[in-house]
Amino acid sequence: MAGNLNKIPDMKDAGEDWQEFEFVRITNNFEEKHAARAKTFTLPQGFYLLVGRDVEEFNKFSAVILNAMIYGLAMTVLFGLIGGVLTSRNFTRRIDSINRTSSDIMAGDLSRRIPVRGSGDEIDQLGVNLNMMLSRIESLMNGMRDVTDNIAHDLRSPINRVRNKLEVTLMKPASPEDYKKIMQETIAEADELLAVFNALLSVAQLESGARDIQKEMLDVVDLIKQAVEFMEPAGEEIGVHFDLDLPEDPLFIKAARPLMSQAIINLIDNSLKYGRSNDPVISVGITTSKDTLTIYVSDNGPGIPPTDMSRVTERFVRLDASRNRPGSGLGLSLVSAIAQRHGGELCLQQNLPQGLRAEIVLTLDT
Secondary structure, three states: OOOOOOOOOOOEEEEOOEEEEEEEEEEOOEEEEEEEEEEEEEOHHHOEEEEEEEOHHHHHHHHHHHHHHHHHHHHHHHHHHHHHHHHHHHHHHHHHHHHHHHHHHHOOOOOOOOOOOOOOOHHHHHHHHHHHHHHHHHHHHHHHHHHHHHHHHHOHHHHHHHHHHHHHHHHOOOOHHHHHHHHHHHHHHHHHHHHHHHHHHHHHHHHHOOOOOOOEEEEHHHHHHHHHHHHHHHHHHOOOEEEEEOOOOOOEEEEOHHHHHHHHHHHHHHHHHHOOOOOOEEEEEEEEOOOEEEEEEEEOOOOOOHHHOOOOOOOOOOOHHHOOOOOOOOHHHHHHHHHHHOOOEEEEEEOOOOOEEEEEEEEOOO
């Protein structure tokens, strides 16, 4: 610890004037070699001074830390590799399931869906979004199939009528008046076909957003009054009474006037065609709440069965009871498309005690 040295130990340079060497230390009557670190000084009169300390415990502690770091790093790398392999295999399996599902869908099975584990991770979120997209695609494909079937069913008859009339006219002698009558009837049939195709085109454009609409602030009370006034002559012919429930003050909403007017007229026309009763009454009015405005048209006719309530807004859907009446099955589809284009929806419900109540529900900020 202190005193004169018998000899200068063999030292090696440790940098910054520090020297390292080993010395023998007696502990509990045992000799042990310890490491030391010291600095040396040459003093006047030839004296040599060495000042240092035992660093054996420090070296042992450093060795323990180094070994712990090496083993810790090795364990981290090992577990990282194992975790990476497991994660990669799990990720690969899930990607393979998505690829298999995609292959089945491309092969024509639109009912397939991507499996979702419910973990809420990114792949699950991707699967949920893809499944929603697939459901929408399946719905559109089924709708297109239904539209095709309904077009074949509903448009075949008028086209056949036109052809048969023209063929019969050509097969027998006819006067100019007969030709004129047949031509007028043919023009009327063609106008009905054009009206169907125009309505179908309007529905498709509104649902896809391809048709630009110019919204303006308009008085919905005045709009309803004009629509009822326009349909009153048709209602008087079949003895329909109109009952208006409108506020006295103007009520403004932001909407496209031609489309909103057409939607209201379509609802009234639907009630005139299918809402007949012994004493037919069509009620038209407005209800408001904090966030919504509702335009309703109700009748006291036979109504619609609850099982068919969700179907009648689809294109070309006509219930069996209305097959023998004029119409194309696009009126409510067009109203629904107009409501959706304005950020609202078309709601159908039973008009207690009897009849149908159709509502165009709009948010007040539209």
